[in-house]
Amino acid sequence: MARSNKPILWLPFAAGGLVAALIIPVLILITGLLMPLGILPLPYEKMAAFAHNPLGKLILFGAVALPAWHAAHRLRMTAHDLGFGDGVAVKVIWYGAAWVLIAITAWALILV
Amino acid sequence: MSRRPYIRKVKRSWWLARRRYVVYMVRELTSLFVGLYCALLVVGLLRLAEGRAAWDGFLAALSSPLGVLFQLVCLAFAAYHSVTWFALTPKAMPLAVRGEPVPAKAIVGVHYGAWAVVSLIVLIAAGI
Amino acid sequence: MSENVTLEILRYRPEVDSEPHFQTYTIPYEEDWVVLDGLNHIKDHVDATLSYRWSCHMAICGSCGMMINGEPKLACHAFLRDYRHDVIRIEPLDHFPIERDLVIVMDSFIEKLSSVKPYVIANQTKPLSEGENLQTPLQLMAFKQYTLCINCLLCYAACPQCALNESFVGPAALALAHRYNLDSRDDGKEQRAEVVASNEGIWECTFVGACSEVCPKHVDPAAAIQQTKISASLDWFKAWLLPGAHQ
Numbered sequence: 001m002a003r004s005n006k007p008i009l010w011l012p013f014a015a016g017g018l019v020a021a022l023i024i025p026v027l028i029l030i031t032g033l034l035m036p037l038g039i040l041p042l043p044y045e046k047m048a049a050f051a052h053n054p055l056g057k058l059i060l061f062g063a064v065a066l067p068a069w070h071a072a073h074r075l076r077m078t079a080h081d082l083g084f085g086d087g088v089a090v091k092v093i094w095y096g097a098a099w100v101l102i103a104i105t106a107w108a109l110i111l112v
Numbered sequence: 113m114s115r116r117p118y119i120r121k122v123k124r125s126w127w128l129a130r131r132r133y134v135v136y137m138v139r140e141l142t143s144l145f146v147g148l149y150c151a152l153l154v155v156g157l158l159r160l161a162e163g164r165a166a167w168d169g170f171l172a173a174l175s176s177p178l179g180v181l182f183q184l185v186c187l188a189f190a191a192y193h194s195v196t197w198f199a200l201t202p203k204a205m206p207l208a209v210r211g212e213p214v215p216a217k218a219i220v221g222v223h224y225g226a227w228a229v230v231s232l233i234v235l236i237a238a239g240i
Numbered sequence: 241m242s243e244n245v246t247l248e249i250l251r252y253r254p255e256v257d258s259e260p261h262f263q264t265y266t267i268p269y270e271e272d273w274v275v276l277d278g279l280n281h282i283k284d285h286v287d288a289t290l291s292y293r294w295s296c297h298m299a300i301c302g303s304c305g306m307m308i309n310g311e312p313k314l315a316c317h318a319f320l321r322d323y324r325h326d327v328i329r330i331e332p333l334d335h336f337p338i339e340r341d342l343v344i345v346m347d348s349f350i351e352k353l354s355s356v357k358p359y360v361i362a363n364q365t366k367p368l369s370e371g372e373n374l375q376t377p378l379q380l381m382a383f384k385q386y387t388l389c390i391n392c393l394l395c396y397a398a399c400p401q402c403a404l405n406e407s408f409v410g411p412a413a414l415a416l417a418h419r420y421n422l423d424s425r426d427d428g429k430e431q432r433a434e435v436v437a438s439n440e441g442i443w444e445c446t447f448v449g450a451c452s453e454v455c456p457k458h459v460d461p462a463a464a465i466q467q468t469k470i471s472a473s474l475d476w477f478k479a480w481l482l483p484g485a486h487q
Contacts, residue, residue, distance in 0.1 A: 001438035007473035021194040026231035032183025036175035044164040071147030077446050078140045081122040108157035116254035117337035117345045122403045131443045204466035211378040
Protein backbone atom coordinates (compact mmCIF):
# COMPACT_ATOMS: atom_id res chain seq x y z
CA MET A 1 0.00 0.00 0.00
CA ALA A 2 1.26 3.45 -0.81
CA ARG A 3 -0.10 6.96 -0.71
CA SER A 4 -2.44 7.30 -3.69
CA ASN A 5 -2.37 10.08 -6.28
CA LYS A 6 -6.15 10.00 -6.42
CA PRO A 7 -6.36 13.60 -5.09
CA ILE A 8 -5.35 14.94 -8.50
CA LEU A 9 -8.48 13.35 -9.92
CA TRP A 10 -10.64 13.90 -6.87
CA LEU A 11 -10.12 17.63 -6.17
CA PRO A 12 -11.37 18.75 -9.61
CA PHE A 13 -14.17 16.17 -9.25
CA ALA A 14 -15.26 17.79 -5.98
CA ALA A 15 -14.97 21.30 -7.43
CA GLY A 16 -16.87 20.19 -10.52
CA GLY A 17 -19.61 18.72 -8.36
CA LEU A 18 -20.19 22.05 -6.64
CA VAL A 19 -20.02 24.06 -9.89
CA ALA A 20 -22.40 21.62 -11.58
CA ALA A 21 -24.81 21.82 -8.66
CA LEU A 22 -24.85 25.62 -8.65
CA ILE A 23 -24.86 26.47 -12.35
CA ILE A 24 -26.02 23.60 -14.58
CA PRO A 25 -29.72 23.62 -13.60
CA VAL A 26 -30.19 27.33 -14.43
CA LEU A 27 -28.30 26.89 -17.72
CA ILE A 28 -30.63 24.04 -18.71
CA LEU A 29 -33.60 26.15 -17.62
CA ILE A 30 -32.45 28.84 -20.03
CA THR A 31 -31.47 26.73 -23.04
CA GLY A 32 -34.13 24.06 -22.55
CA LEU A 33 -37.18 26.11 -21.56
CA LEU A 34 -36.82 29.91 -21.51
CA MET A 35 -35.11 30.14 -24.91
CA PRO A 36 -37.46 27.73 -26.75
CA LEU A 37 -40.41 29.59 -25.20
CA GLY A 38 -39.03 32.88 -26.52
CA ILE A 39 -38.61 34.41 -23.08
CA LEU A 40 -34.80 34.60 -23.41
CA PRO A 41 -33.82 34.79 -27.11
CA LEU A 42 -30.03 34.52 -26.52
CA PRO A 43 -29.10 36.63 -29.55
CA TYR A 44 -25.78 35.92 -31.30
CA GLU A 45 -24.38 39.43 -30.68
CA LYS A 46 -24.94 39.19 -26.93
CA MET A 47 -23.51 35.66 -26.62
CA ALA A 48 -20.50 36.41 -28.82
CA ALA A 49 -19.78 39.60 -26.85
CA PHE A 50 -19.81 37.61 -23.61
CA ALA A 51 -17.54 34.96 -25.12
CA HIS A 52 -15.16 37.60 -26.50
CA ASN A 53 -14.64 39.00 -23.01
CA PRO A 54 -11.68 37.29 -21.23
CA LEU A 55 -13.69 37.02 -18.02
CA GLY A 56 -16.58 35.57 -20.02
CA LYS A 57 -14.24 33.00 -21.53
CA LEU A 58 -12.99 32.02 -18.07
CA ILE A 59 -16.53 31.65 -16.72
CA LEU A 60 -17.67 29.62 -19.72
CA PHE A 61 -14.61 27.39 -19.46
CA GLY A 62 -15.13 26.76 -15.76
CA ALA A 63 -18.85 26.15 -16.18
CA VAL A 64 -18.22 23.46 -18.80
CA ALA A 65 -14.83 21.92 -17.98
CA LEU A 66 -15.31 21.32 -14.25
CA PRO A 67 -18.74 19.63 -14.50
CA ALA A 68 -17.44 17.57 -17.44
CA TRP A 69 -14.54 16.32 -15.32
CA HIS A 70 -16.90 15.64 -12.43
CA ALA A 71 -19.09 13.53 -14.71
CA ALA A 72 -16.14 11.64 -16.17
CA HIS A 73 -14.67 10.67 -12.79
CA ARG A 74 -18.04 9.69 -11.38
CA LEU A 75 -18.91 7.59 -14.42
CA ARG A 76 -15.53 5.86 -14.17
CA MET A 77 -16.34 4.89 -10.56
CA THR A 78 -19.87 3.86 -11.57
CA ALA A 79 -18.49 1.67 -14.36
CA HIS A 80 -16.55 -0.18 -11.67
CA ASP A 81 -19.75 -0.50 -9.58
CA LEU A 82 -21.54 -2.00 -12.59
CA GLY A 83 -18.90 -4.68 -13.03
CA PHE A 84 -16.77 -3.15 -15.77
CA GLY A 85 -13.71 -3.12 -13.53
CA ASP A 86 -11.19 -0.34 -13.10
CA GLY A 87 -8.70 -1.12 -15.82
CA VAL A 88 -6.90 1.05 -18.34
CA ALA A 89 -9.77 0.90 -20.85
CA VAL A 90 -12.33 2.32 -18.42
CA LYS A 91 -10.00 5.16 -17.42
CA VAL A 92 -9.06 6.00 -21.01
CA ILE A 93 -12.69 6.09 -22.10
CA TRP A 94 -13.97 8.38 -19.37
CA TYR A 95 -11.01 10.68 -18.71
CA GLY A 96 -10.30 10.68 -22.44
CA ALA A 97 -13.84 11.86 -23.14
CA ALA A 98 -13.43 14.59 -20.50
CA TRP A 99 -10.13 15.75 -21.97
CA VAL A 100 -11.66 15.83 -25.46
CA LEU A 101 -14.52 18.02 -24.20
CA ILE A 102 -12.12 20.26 -22.29
CA ALA A 103 -9.81 20.61 -25.29
CA ILE A 104 -12.66 21.46 -27.67
CA THR A 105 -14.04 23.97 -25.14
CA ALA A 106 -10.67 25.71 -24.89
CA TRP A 107 -10.29 25.70 -28.66
CA ALA A 108 -13.79 27.06 -29.26
CA LEU A 109 -13.25 29.82 -26.68
CA ILE A 110 -9.98 30.79 -28.31
CA LEU A 111 -11.60 30.86 -31.76
CA VAL A 112 -14.77 32.72 -30.84
CA MET B 113 -12.57 -31.21 11.64
CA SER B 114 -11.26 -29.12 8.75
CA ARG B 115 -12.28 -25.60 7.87
CA ARG B 116 -13.76 -24.82 4.48
CA PRO B 117 -14.96 -21.22 4.48
CA TYR B 118 -17.65 -20.61 1.87
CA ILE B 119 -17.34 -17.50 -0.28
CA ARG B 120 -20.60 -16.07 -1.63
CA LYS B 121 -20.41 -14.62 -5.12
CA VAL B 122 -21.34 -10.99 -5.73
CA LYS B 123 -23.96 -10.60 -8.43
CA ARG B 124 -23.58 -7.99 -11.15
CA SER B 125 -27.13 -6.89 -10.31
CA TRP B 126 -26.21 -6.27 -6.64
CA TRP B 127 -27.49 -2.71 -6.85
CA LEU B 128 -31.01 -3.85 -7.79
CA ALA B 129 -31.36 -5.96 -4.66
CA ARG B 130 -32.24 -3.16 -2.26
CA ARG B 131 -33.88 0.24 -2.58
CA ARG B 132 -30.97 2.13 -1.03
CA TYR B 133 -28.60 0.83 -3.73
CA VAL B 134 -31.02 1.74 -6.55
CA VAL B 135 -31.27 5.25 -5.10
CA TYR B 136 -27.45 5.38 -5.02
CA MET B 137 -27.24 4.35 -8.69
CA VAL B 138 -29.79 7.00 -9.72
CA ARG B 139 -27.74 9.54 -7.79
CA GLU B 140 -24.58 8.50 -9.63
CA LEU B 141 -26.42 8.46 -12.95
CA THR B 142 -27.13 12.19 -12.57
CA SER B 143 -23.52 12.68 -13.67
CA LEU B 144 -24.29 11.04 -17.03
CA PHE B 145 -26.87 13.72 -17.79
CA VAL B 146 -24.66 16.50 -16.45
CA GLY B 147 -21.92 15.20 -18.77
CA LEU B 148 -24.26 14.92 -21.77
CA TYR B 149 -25.48 18.47 -21.22
CA CYS B 150 -21.87 19.67 -20.98
CA ALA B 151 -21.22 18.00 -24.35
CA LEU B 152 -24.23 19.91 -25.67
CA LEU B 153 -22.77 23.17 -24.33
CA VAL B 154 -19.45 22.37 -25.99
CA VAL B 155 -21.26 21.95 -29.33
CA GLY B 156 -22.91 25.30 -28.62
CA LEU B 157 -19.54 26.99 -28.07
CA LEU B 158 -18.30 25.55 -31.37
CA ARG B 159 -21.40 26.87 -33.18
CA LEU B 160 -20.89 30.25 -31.51
CA ALA B 161 -17.33 30.31 -32.83
CA GLU B 162 -18.57 29.42 -36.32
CA GLY B 163 -20.77 32.50 -36.56
CA ARG B 164 -24.37 33.75 -36.45
CA ALA B 165 -25.90 31.23 -38.84
CA ALA B 166 -24.39 28.29 -37.01
CA TRP B 167 -25.47 29.72 -33.63
CA ASP B 168 -29.04 30.23 -34.81
CA GLY B 169 -29.07 26.67 -36.12
CA PHE B 170 -27.91 25.46 -32.71
CA LEU B 171 -30.69 27.36 -30.96
CA ALA B 172 -33.22 25.92 -33.41
CA ALA B 173 -32.03 22.38 -32.65
CA LEU B 174 -32.30 23.05 -28.90
CA SER B 175 -35.86 24.28 -29.44
CA SER B 176 -36.97 21.17 -31.32
CA PRO B 177 -39.33 18.80 -29.44
CA LEU B 178 -36.54 16.24 -29.03
CA GLY B 179 -34.13 18.98 -27.95
CA VAL B 180 -36.50 20.28 -25.29
CA LEU B 181 -37.39 16.79 -24.07
CA PHE B 182 -33.74 15.80 -23.74
CA GLN B 183 -32.94 19.00 -21.86
CA LEU B 184 -35.88 18.58 -19.48
CA VAL B 185 -34.63 15.08 -18.62
CA CYS B 186 -31.18 16.59 -18.05
CA LEU B 187 -32.74 19.28 -15.87
CA ALA B 188 -34.46 16.73 -13.65
CA PHE B 189 -31.23 14.81 -13.13
CA ALA B 190 -29.15 17.97 -12.70
CA ALA B 191 -31.53 19.29 -10.04
CA TYR B 192 -31.39 15.92 -8.26
CA HIS B 193 -27.60 16.16 -8.35
CA SER B 194 -27.78 19.58 -6.70
CA VAL B 195 -30.17 18.39 -3.98
CA THR B 196 -28.10 15.29 -3.14
CA TRP B 197 -24.79 17.17 -3.33
CA PHE B 198 -25.98 19.85 -0.91
CA ALA B 199 -27.38 17.23 1.46
CA LEU B 200 -24.05 15.41 1.64
CA THR B 201 -21.84 18.49 2.05
CA PRO B 202 -22.25 18.84 5.87
CA LYS B 203 -20.95 15.27 6.29
CA ALA B 204 -17.81 15.99 4.30
CA MET B 205 -17.21 19.44 5.77
CA PRO B 206 -18.53 19.71 9.32
CA LEU B 207 -18.02 23.23 10.61
CA ALA B 208 -17.54 24.38 14.17
CA VAL B 209 -17.70 27.98 15.27
CA ARG B 210 -15.97 28.62 18.62
CA GLY B 211 -16.35 24.95 19.50
CA GLU B 212 -20.06 24.71 18.70
CA PRO B 213 -20.88 22.53 15.68
CA VAL B 214 -22.72 24.41 12.96
CA PRO B 215 -26.03 22.61 12.36
CA ALA B 216 -26.12 20.66 9.10
CA LYS B 217 -29.31 22.49 8.08
CA ALA B 218 -27.40 25.79 8.13
CA ILE B 219 -24.66 24.47 5.85
CA VAL B 220 -27.25 23.05 3.45
CA GLY B 221 -29.21 26.31 3.62
CA VAL B 222 -26.18 28.37 2.63
CA HIS B 223 -25.77 26.16 -0.44
CA TYR B 224 -29.39 26.60 -1.48
CA GLY B 225 -28.91 30.34 -1.00
CA ALA B 226 -25.82 30.28 -3.22
CA TRP B 227 -27.78 28.24 -5.78
CA ALA B 228 -30.50 30.90 -5.86
CA VAL B 229 -27.99 33.76 -6.11
CA VAL B 230 -25.94 32.14 -8.90
CA SER B 231 -29.11 31.27 -10.81
CA LEU B 232 -30.37 34.82 -10.51
CA ILE B 233 -27.07 36.26 -11.71
CA VAL B 234 -27.01 33.94 -14.75
CA LEU B 235 -30.63 34.75 -15.59
CA ILE B 236 -29.92 38.48 -15.41
CA ALA B 237 -26.78 38.09 -17.53
CA ALA B 238 -28.80 36.14 -20.11
CA GLY B 239 -31.20 39.06 -20.37
CA ILE B 240 -34.20 38.30 -18.18
CA MET C 241 -53.35 -17.76 22.44
CA SER C 242 -49.88 -18.78 21.34
CA GLU C 243 -48.49 -17.53 18.07
CA ASN C 244 -45.51 -18.66 16.13
CA VAL C 245 -42.89 -17.06 13.94
CA THR C 246 -41.12 -18.78 11.08
CA LEU C 247 -37.37 -18.36 10.75
CA GLU C 248 -35.48 -19.34 7.59
CA ILE C 249 -31.87 -19.69 8.58
CA LEU C 250 -28.92 -20.23 6.26
CA ARG C 251 -27.04 -23.33 7.38
CA TYR C 252 -23.54 -24.35 6.41
CA ARG C 253 -21.58 -27.12 8.03
CA PRO C 254 -18.37 -27.63 6.01
CA GLU C 255 -18.02 -31.26 7.14
CA VAL C 256 -21.35 -32.29 5.60
CA ASP C 257 -22.50 -29.45 3.31
CA SER C 258 -21.03 -28.63 -0.10
CA GLU C 259 -23.05 -25.41 -0.14
CA PRO C 260 -25.10 -23.31 2.25
CA HIS C 261 -28.85 -24.03 2.30
CA PHE C 262 -31.86 -22.68 4.17
CA GLN C 263 -33.46 -24.53 7.04
CA THR C 264 -36.84 -23.52 8.42
CA TYR C 265 -37.65 -23.33 12.12
CA THR C 266 -40.73 -22.30 14.04
CA ILE C 267 -40.34 -20.36 17.27
CA PRO C 268 -42.90 -18.93 19.69
CA TYR C 269 -43.82 -15.29 19.20
CA GLU C 270 -43.09 -13.22 22.30
CA GLU C 271 -43.78 -9.47 22.36
CA ASP C 272 -40.45 -8.63 23.97
CA TRP C 273 -38.22 -11.08 22.09
CA VAL C 274 -35.45 -10.11 19.74
CA VAL C 275 -34.23 -12.36 16.92
CA LEU C 276 -31.37 -13.45 19.20
CA ASP C 277 -33.89 -14.81 21.70
CA GLY C 278 -35.36 -16.84 18.84
CA LEU C 279 -31.94 -18.21 17.96
CA ASN C 280 -31.26 -19.08 21.59
CA HIS C 281 -34.63 -20.84 21.79
CA ILE C 282 -33.69 -22.92 18.75
CA LYS C 283 -30.29 -23.76 20.18
CA ASP C 284 -31.70 -24.71 23.59
CA HIS C 285 -34.86 -26.57 22.54
CA VAL C 286 -34.92 -27.38 18.84
CA ASP C 287 -31.53 -27.78 17.18
CA ALA C 288 -28.34 -27.60 19.20
CA THR C 289 -26.19 -27.71 16.05
CA LEU C 290 -27.05 -24.11 15.06
CA SER C 291 -23.89 -21.96 15.37
CA TYR C 292 -23.79 -18.19 15.83
CA ARG C 293 -21.90 -15.53 17.76
CA TRP C 294 -23.48 -13.55 20.56
CA SER C 295 -22.60 -12.16 23.95
CA CYS C 296 -24.00 -9.04 25.60
CA HIS C 297 -27.56 -9.14 24.24
CA MET C 298 -27.59 -5.34 24.50
CA ALA C 299 -25.98 -3.97 21.32
CA ILE C 300 -22.62 -3.12 22.83
CA CYS C 301 -20.36 -6.10 22.21
CA GLY C 302 -20.86 -6.21 18.45
CA SER C 303 -20.90 -10.04 18.26
CA CYS C 304 -24.33 -10.88 16.83
CA GLY C 305 -24.27 -9.09 13.48
CA MET C 306 -26.20 -10.94 10.77
CA MET C 307 -28.39 -10.34 7.69
CA ILE C 308 -32.04 -10.21 8.77
CA ASN C 309 -34.38 -10.05 5.76
CA GLY C 310 -31.47 -8.79 3.72
CA GLU C 311 -30.53 -5.97 6.09
CA PRO C 312 -27.39 -6.05 8.28
CA LYS C 313 -28.58 -5.92 11.87
CA LEU C 314 -27.57 -6.98 15.36
CA ALA C 315 -29.73 -9.98 16.25
CA CYS C 316 -30.15 -8.56 19.75
CA HIS C 317 -31.36 -5.30 18.25
CA ALA C 318 -34.02 -6.69 15.90
CA PHE C 319 -37.39 -7.18 17.60
CA LEU C 320 -39.72 -9.99 16.52
CA ARG C 321 -42.63 -7.57 16.80
CA ASP C 322 -41.19 -5.54 13.91
CA TYR C 323 -41.37 -8.63 11.68
CA ARG C 324 -44.79 -9.61 12.97
CA HIS C 325 -46.27 -11.13 9.87
CA ASP C 326 -43.12 -11.96 7.92
CA VAL C 327 -41.04 -15.02 7.55
CA ILE C 328 -37.71 -13.89 8.98
CA ARG C 329 -34.77 -14.82 6.78
CA ILE C 330 -31.47 -14.95 8.65
CA GLU C 331 -28.10 -15.20 6.92
CA PRO C 332 -24.50 -14.54 7.94
CA LEU C 333 -23.14 -11.02 7.34
CA ASP C 334 -22.60 -10.25 3.64
CA HIS C 335 -19.14 -9.80 2.13
CA PHE C 336 -17.38 -12.20 4.51
CA PRO C 337 -16.60 -15.88 4.00
CA ILE C 338 -18.91 -18.18 5.92
CA GLU C 339 -17.13 -20.22 8.57
CA ARG C 340 -20.16 -22.16 9.77
CA ASP C 341 -23.88 -21.37 9.82
CA LEU C 342 -24.15 -17.71 10.91
CA VAL C 343 -20.47 -17.40 11.86
CA ILE C 344 -18.28 -15.44 9.43
CA VAL C 345 -14.52 -15.34 9.00
CA MET C 346 -13.48 -11.90 10.21
CA ASP C 347 -9.69 -12.24 10.06
CA SER C 348 -9.44 -9.78 7.16
CA PHE C 349 -11.16 -7.12 9.25
CA ILE C 350 -8.82 -7.65 12.19
CA GLU C 351 -5.86 -7.16 9.86
CA LYS C 352 -7.36 -4.03 8.37
CA LEU C 353 -8.10 -2.65 11.83
CA SER C 354 -4.52 -3.09 13.04
CA SER C 355 -3.14 -1.72 9.78
CA VAL C 356 -4.53 1.77 10.51
CA LYS C 357 -2.58 1.94 13.80
CA PRO C 358 -5.60 2.50 16.07
CA TYR C 359 -3.72 3.94 19.07
CA VAL C 360 -2.39 7.31 20.12
CA ILE C 361 0.94 7.99 18.42
CA ALA C 362 2.76 10.86 20.12
CA ASN C 363 5.82 12.58 18.66
CA GLN C 364 7.41 12.94 22.04
CA THR C 365 6.98 10.52 24.90
CA LYS C 366 6.13 12.41 28.05
CA PRO C 367 7.81 11.21 31.22
CA LEU C 368 5.37 10.02 33.87
CA SER C 369 6.55 12.78 36.20
CA GLU C 370 4.99 15.35 33.86
CA GLY C 371 1.55 13.91 34.54
CA GLU C 372 -1.28 12.87 32.27
CA ASN C 373 -2.29 14.30 28.88
CA LEU C 374 -4.89 17.02 29.33
CA GLN C 375 -7.83 17.38 26.99
CA THR C 376 -10.61 19.93 27.06
CA PRO C 377 -14.26 18.93 26.52
CA LEU C 378 -14.09 20.69 23.14
CA GLN C 379 -11.06 18.62 22.10
CA LEU C 380 -12.89 15.46 23.15
CA MET C 381 -16.02 16.49 21.27
CA ALA C 382 -14.01 16.69 18.06
CA PHE C 383 -13.54 12.91 17.89
CA LYS C 384 -15.92 11.38 20.45
CA GLN C 385 -18.47 10.18 17.91
CA TYR C 386 -15.83 8.05 16.18
CA THR C 387 -14.88 6.29 19.41
CA LEU C 388 -18.25 4.58 19.63
CA CYS C 389 -17.59 1.80 17.11
CA ILE C 390 -18.26 -1.69 18.48
CA ASN C 391 -16.66 -3.51 15.53
CA CYS C 392 -19.94 -5.24 14.69
CA LEU C 393 -19.14 -5.23 10.93
CA LEU C 394 -22.67 -4.24 9.85
CA CYS C 395 -21.05 -1.43 7.85
CA TYR C 396 -18.86 -3.89 5.93
CA ALA C 397 -21.93 -5.98 5.15
CA ALA C 398 -23.79 -2.92 3.86
CA CYS C 399 -20.97 -1.45 1.78
CA PRO C 400 -21.02 -2.32 -1.96
CA GLN C 401 -17.33 -1.43 -2.28
CA CYS C 402 -16.58 -4.11 0.34
CA ALA C 403 -18.51 -6.50 -1.90
CA LEU C 404 -16.62 -5.49 -5.02
CA ASN C 405 -13.14 -5.28 -3.51
CA GLU C 406 -11.92 -7.57 -0.74
CA SER C 407 -8.90 -5.35 -0.07
CA PHE C 408 -10.92 -2.23 0.69
CA VAL C 409 -9.86 -1.21 4.20
CA GLY C 410 -13.51 -0.52 4.96
CA PRO C 411 -15.73 1.88 6.93
CA ALA C 412 -15.03 0.86 10.54
CA ALA C 413 -11.24 0.80 10.19
CA LEU C 414 -11.21 4.16 8.38
CA ALA C 415 -13.56 5.71 10.94
CA LEU C 416 -11.26 4.55 13.70
CA ALA C 417 -8.23 6.01 11.92
CA HIS C 418 -10.17 9.29 11.74
CA ARG C 419 -10.86 9.03 15.49
CA TYR C 420 -7.13 9.01 16.19
CA ASN C 421 -6.27 11.61 13.56
CA LEU C 422 -8.69 13.99 15.27
CA ASP C 423 -7.42 13.24 18.78
CA SER C 424 -5.44 16.21 20.15
CA ARG C 425 -2.98 13.83 21.82
CA ASP C 426 -2.11 12.16 18.52
CA ASP C 427 0.57 12.98 15.92
CA GLY C 428 0.19 9.84 13.82
CA LYS C 429 -1.80 11.06 10.78
CA GLU C 430 1.23 10.88 8.50
CA GLN C 431 2.00 7.29 9.56
CA ARG C 432 -1.60 6.19 9.10
CA ALA C 433 -1.76 7.81 5.66
CA GLU C 434 0.26 4.96 4.16
CA VAL C 435 -2.82 2.75 4.52
CA VAL C 436 -5.63 5.29 4.96
CA ALA C 437 -4.73 7.39 1.91
CA SER C 438 -3.88 4.42 -0.29
CA ASN C 439 -6.05 3.22 -3.17
CA GLU C 440 -7.50 0.51 -0.94
CA GLY C 441 -8.17 3.07 1.78
CA ILE C 442 -10.47 6.07 1.52
CA TRP C 443 -10.21 6.19 -2.28
CA GLU C 444 -12.17 2.99 -2.77
CA CYS C 445 -15.19 4.70 -1.18
CA THR C 446 -17.87 6.27 -3.40
CA PHE C 447 -19.98 7.69 -0.55
CA VAL C 448 -22.84 5.25 -0.94
CA GLY C 449 -23.56 6.01 2.70
CA ALA C 450 -25.05 2.59 3.49
CA CYS C 451 -22.47 2.09 6.23
CA SER C 452 -23.72 5.05 8.23
CA GLU C 453 -27.33 4.03 7.68
CA VAL C 454 -26.88 0.61 9.26
CA CYS C 455 -24.51 1.58 12.08
CA PRO C 456 -26.20 0.76 15.41
CA LYS C 457 -24.02 3.26 17.32
CA HIS C 458 -24.39 6.22 14.91
CA VAL C 459 -20.64 6.47 14.33
CA ASP C 460 -21.19 7.79 10.77
CA PRO C 461 -18.15 6.20 9.09
CA ALA C 462 -19.20 7.70 5.74
CA ALA C 463 -18.68 11.19 7.16
CA ALA C 464 -15.31 10.12 8.61
CA ILE C 465 -14.17 8.90 5.19
CA GLN C 466 -15.30 12.00 3.27
CA GLN C 467 -13.59 14.27 5.81
CA THR C 468 -10.44 12.17 5.41
CA LYS C 469 -10.64 12.53 1.61
CA ILE C 470 -10.54 16.31 1.95
CA SER C 471 -7.74 16.26 4.52
CA ALA C 472 -5.70 13.70 2.54
CA SER C 473 -6.16 15.70 -0.66
CA LEU C 474 -4.97 18.90 1.03
CA ASP C 475 -1.98 17.03 2.48
CA TRP C 476 -1.21 15.60 -0.95
CA PHE C 477 -1.44 19.06 -2.50
CA LYS C 478 0.80 20.55 0.21
CA ALA C 479 3.35 17.79 -0.31
CA TRP C 480 3.28 18.46 -4.05
CA LEU C 481 3.79 22.19 -3.55
CA LEU C 482 6.49 21.73 -0.92
CA PRO C 483 8.21 18.43 -1.60
CA GLY C 484 10.39 17.25 1.23
CA ALA C 485 8.62 19.25 3.91
CA HIS C 486 7.42 16.97 6.69
CA GLN C 487 4.47 17.88 8.88
